[in-house]
Amino acid sequence: MAVNLKQLAQQLGLSQTTVSRALNGYPEVNAETRKRVLQAVRETGYRPNRAAQRLATGKAYSIGLVMPIASGIDSDIHFGEFLAGLAEEAVKHDFHFVLNPSAPDDEEATFRRLAASGNVDAVFIAYMRANDPRIAILKSLSIPFVVHGRSIGGPRDYPFLDIDNTGAFYDATKLLIQLGHHRIALINGPDYLSFSIRRKKGVVRALEEKGLRLDEALVHHSAMTDEYGYRSMRRFLGRPDPPTAVLCSSTVLALGAVRAINQAGLAIGSDISVIAHDDVLPMLKPENFSVPLTTTRSSLRAAGARIAKRLIGGILNRGDYPEQELWRAELIVRASTGPVPGR
């Protein structure tokens, strides 16, 4: 049924070598010949056998994924979304995944196993923490990898894709300050994750530029679920000096926060302003909130796809991708932000 290289070569009156080279972009093939080969491929629907390629090249054509199974991260909605992007791209190139569920305390062993097995050409990791030890481990194992996010401290020369979290929350905070807000709350992700740390830093910086301080009592860290968003916001609103604006590290958190605000009888955009970071989760669009949400936006799925591209490009040595990328999040102003009340 499916043709193989040998048959294809025979059919073309060429050697396997030439056909293989034509397909893999080697220069020592006549342009005309290459065109013929490509045409034949189209006609026959030839697809190289991955198992044979693996054996011949020694490449695994697959990438390792260490799934965190710590509580609070485990089964995180955001992880699924990222994964979808990663997979979407990988499937185009016939790349496989080796999924490794692993508790944080034996991630190192998992990496070692993965590297030794030869089952993967590269590894992807996420949920970076401050001084994340995994970078050093992966470097010492000399297995290619790309990090989603960045560590804070530790080595600086490693491949990553991150968004400018500091900048995003700096911009968002600056907007709020311009609108007259001084008491700004932050409902953040887990405090040990570097994106949380950076977002907080962005808020602090914007405030300090105007001689203001971030009240630590108005900062909560938690898993990014709707439930925690609700709880945090309730507690903020229950204070004698509630904030006039709140930043949320995810639209999921914002969902809960908005509920708490509504329940308190406050109007979003006038009584209190809300800005959330939008990972572009298809099931939770900020423009569909009862009051459309001002957001800093960066697609998690796009990041997944990009990382897959870079990993795969690296493995196949094609394409020239930057080692480190810092995506800027867009600040999109909608109705949930307004001037501070009583001004």
Next chain:
Amino acid sequence: MAVNLKQLAQQLGLSQTTVSRALNGYPEVNAETRKRVLQAVRETGYRPNRAAQRLATGKAYSIGLVMPIASGIDSDIHFGEFLAGLAEEAVKHDFHFVLNPSAPDDEEATFRRLAASGNVDAVFIAYMRANDPRIAILKSLSIPFVVHGRSIGGPRDYPFLDIDNTGAFYDATKLLIQLGHHRIALINGPDYLSFSIRRKKGVVRALEEKGLRLDEALVHHSAMTDEYGYRSMRRFLGRPDPPTAVLCSSTVLALGAVRAINQAGLAIGSDISVIAHDDVLPMLKPENFSVPLTTTRSSLRAAGARIAKRLIGGILNRGDYPEQELWRAELIVRASTGPVPGR
């Protein structure tokens, strides 16, 4: 560094054939010889090269996964948990995954591609709907598969692992009836998914046995998030004739429901009874609820692991697993259920 079969055979003074056979459990190998081989494997740390095995056997040693990216399912917490179980087992056997994100309307094309690619030996699917067309498609493609859940209607002879959803919710409802409850609400999963349909059926059956009816106004279907649990419960409690007991299709839904109940100033276990289905999500334990939750329990992760076992067992033709399994969910009574108030 890593030894291969040839070297191992040489070292043992045996042929590759014999060593290979010893390892793969063929009978025509002397027990003593086999022991020697196994010992040598332990000493050298020999591990067969998967790429070579793939090429030689024509097996892919990997399983296809079609990730639903429909809204409401997408990035579902429950999916991640199931996946962890699947992966946990797969990684033990060096099995890979081919992750295929796919919108429901081109799942068929995805299956075809997957089957034709030869990249997978088997496929796994979930989120079964009533009269789910995917079963027929997979059968016609004659690619081995295992379904998590069951369809309703359509062919009956296909491999699945499901829990007895009807039975679980029948039992739960029966318990409530015994406690004197008549007005029982149901916060269910999406209405097109077969587990939702079956759970509802269980409730109806238990009620009807006692000459009672399920009030359709007390049934909500939605994605299984905490937010929807909250909303549904609020609406139930806002009715002139609120329920005295509520069944939730997930502890995630229960989380929201419980919040709504607390907010209404009602006491769980006395004013209102709550039973939830517990998928054993590590981050959400029913015993940790402020009032420990009565549940019907069945571990999603265990189901994932079991399906992986069956899939892999089928591919390697080892182990003899049943084609169809129906797991019974345990009814675990905790403090959230009590006699109907005012009796």
Next chain:
DNA sequence: TATTCCTCCCAAAGCGCTTTGGGTATCCTT
């Protein structure tokens, strides 16, 4: 004209396994 240098192509040798198709003892039968 003789030599070198490209350009374009090929035969054949792996990659590391599984599997086919025997082969050689040894042990029963009759």
Next chain:
DNA sequence: AAGGATACCCAAAGCGCTTTGGGAGGAATA
């Protein structure tokens, strides 16, 4: 003692690619 099982083992042929090491022919150089 001849014939037939039976128990163990082996050499060699793939699986379908990539890659090495040329080689033929024409163009460019001397």
